[in-house]
Amino acid sequence: MKKIALLLLIILSFGILAACGNNGEKASEGKKEDKNVTIGATSGPYADMVNKAIKPILEKKGYKVKVVEFSDYIQPNLALSKGDLDANLFQHKIYMENFAKEHKLELSELIVVPTAPMGIYSKKFKKLDDITEGASIAIPNDPTNAARAFLILQDAGFIKLDPNANPLTVSEKDVTENKKNLKFEPIEAAQLPRAVDSVDLSAVPGNFALAAKFNLLDALQLENMPEQYRNRVVVNTKDLNTQVAKDIKAAVESEEFEKVIDDQFKGFGKPDWMK
Template identity: 40%
Template sequence: MKLTDISRQLATAFAAVGVSSLVLVGCNNSSAPEANKEAVTEGSTAQTAASDIDPEHTKIVIGTTEGDFADMVRNQVKASLEEQGYEVELVPFTDYVRPNLALAEGDLDINIFQHKPYLDTFKKENNLDLVEVFQVPTAPLGIYSGKKSTLNDAYKGMSVSAPNDPSNFARALVMMDDLGWITLKDNIDPLTASKADIADNSKYDIDIIELEAAQLPRARDEVDFAVINGNYATDAGIELTEALFQEPSFAYVNWSAVKSADAGEKWVADVTDAYNSEAFKKYAHDTFPGYKYPKIWDASMATADETAATTTPVEAEAAQ
C-alpha cells in the first residue's frame, strides 16, 4: 500500500467518523496508577476578589499526562488562569487510561492528553459522556534510533518497538508502510490497522515488539528502531529533531476533553481562551519546536512547522 493510498484512506476514514484534522494519543492498557496532585499557588484566587471568572466554578482541576502537556499548564496556562482569578490544580498521570475515568468520575474538570479517535473509542467502550473542546500543540509520533542510527541501517530481521494501544499501533504500522518497510492490505482502515492487516513483511521480516507507550524511550537500546509517542519522547529528554521519520498527517493534533454537561460553561470558555491566547501561542512556538499546532492557529505557522517536522526526502527514499 503506497503513501498516497494511505493518505487517501486516512482522509476518508476521518471524514466517515467526522474527525477530519483532529487529534491523537494512544493508551496503555495497564491498571491506572495514582495521579499526583500538584499544589495550588497560595493565595492565587484570594487576591482577586472581583475578577471576571465563572462564579459557580472558581477552581479548575486539569488532568494531563506527564511531560509537555503538564509543562504547558505549569509554565503558562496555570498562571494565565490564576491572573484571571481562578484557582488551578494540575493532576499529572503516567498512563492513558485513568485521565478519562477520573474526568467522568468528577476528580478532574478537564483533561488534555488524547486524540479524538482514541477519545471516541474509549468513551464508547466505557460508556462515558465526554466531549472534545479545543486542540493543543502536539508532539508527533516518530521513529527513533535504537541499536541502529539511520534508516539506511534497516535490515532483514530487525526489531521495531511500537506503542501497544490499538490507535497508536495502527499509526506505527502506517508509518512503516509509508517507509516501505511493510505493505499493508488494500482498503484497510488506517485508524484501526493491526498485524492482521499486514499484507507483506518479507522485505525486512520485522519483529514488531509492542510495549506500553511510557516504556518505549527506556527500551530503545533493546531494539533496532523505536516508534515513540511525541510526549513520551520529550519527557525522556529526546529532541523531536532526533526522529528519523515523523508521521506527516496533521490529523493527530490532541484535544482537551470535558464532561458533556460542562461544555457550555464559562470556565471552559476561559480555559479555551487561555490555550488560544497570543501569549500561549508565543510560548508554544518558542518552547516546542517541531510540534504540530491547532488548526485554528495561524495557517502559515502550521505550514512552516509541517515542513520542519517531516523527514528528509533522502532518508525516506533510501528506506524504500
C-alpha cells in the same frame, strides 16, 4: 403607640438592609468561587503544557488555577465526571470516546492541542538511508499504536499498505510490500524507549519518548499524526458552554499559547486549526 410602631419599623428596616448586605456578600463569594478552575493532566509534557502555556493565561483573566497531575489514564476522566476537575488534558479522541462508552460518561472535546508525535528512533542508524536489509523494528503491541507505526513506515517509504485498509486499524497483515524486509517485533509501548538498545529501530510514542528524555527532533522520522490521535482538552458535555470552558478554549487559541509551544515544546505536531 405611634412611637413604638415607628421604632419597630426602623428595626425592621435595618434587618432588611442587613439581609440584603449578607445576600450581596454571598453573591460576591459565589462570583469568586466561579473564578476557581481545576485542570487535570498526566505527569510529564501535558501537565507542563497546562502549567506553562494555559495556567498563566487563565490567571491573567482572574482565575485561580489548580493543576492536578495523574500517573494513569483512568483517573483523570473519572475525576472529571465526578466534578473534581473542570477539564483534563491527556487523551486523544479515540480513547475519549471508547472510555466514555465503556464507563457511560458524557465527555466532549473542547479543543485539540499540539501533541508529541510517535517517532522512529535508532542508535544504530543515523538516517533513513542507512537502514539495512532485514533490520529489526520494535513496534507497539496494542492495535491503535501499532497502526500509527505502520503509517510512519509507509510515509518513510519502507512499506506499502493495502489502500482499502482502515488507516486507524492497519496491522502487519495489511502490509503489501516490505522493501527492506523489516522484521517487526511487537512489545509493550512503555518498553519501546529501552528497546532502542536491543533492536535496530524502535517506534516510540511521543509521551514515552519524552518520559525517557528523548529529543523528539532526534527521530529518524516523526509521524504525520492523524487528527484523531492528537490530545485534546476534554470537559463534561454539560459544561461545554460554560464561561470557564470558553476561557480555557480562548487561552489555547491565543498567540501567547502558541509562542510557549514554539519555544518550549519543540517537535510537537500542531493540530489542523493552528496551521
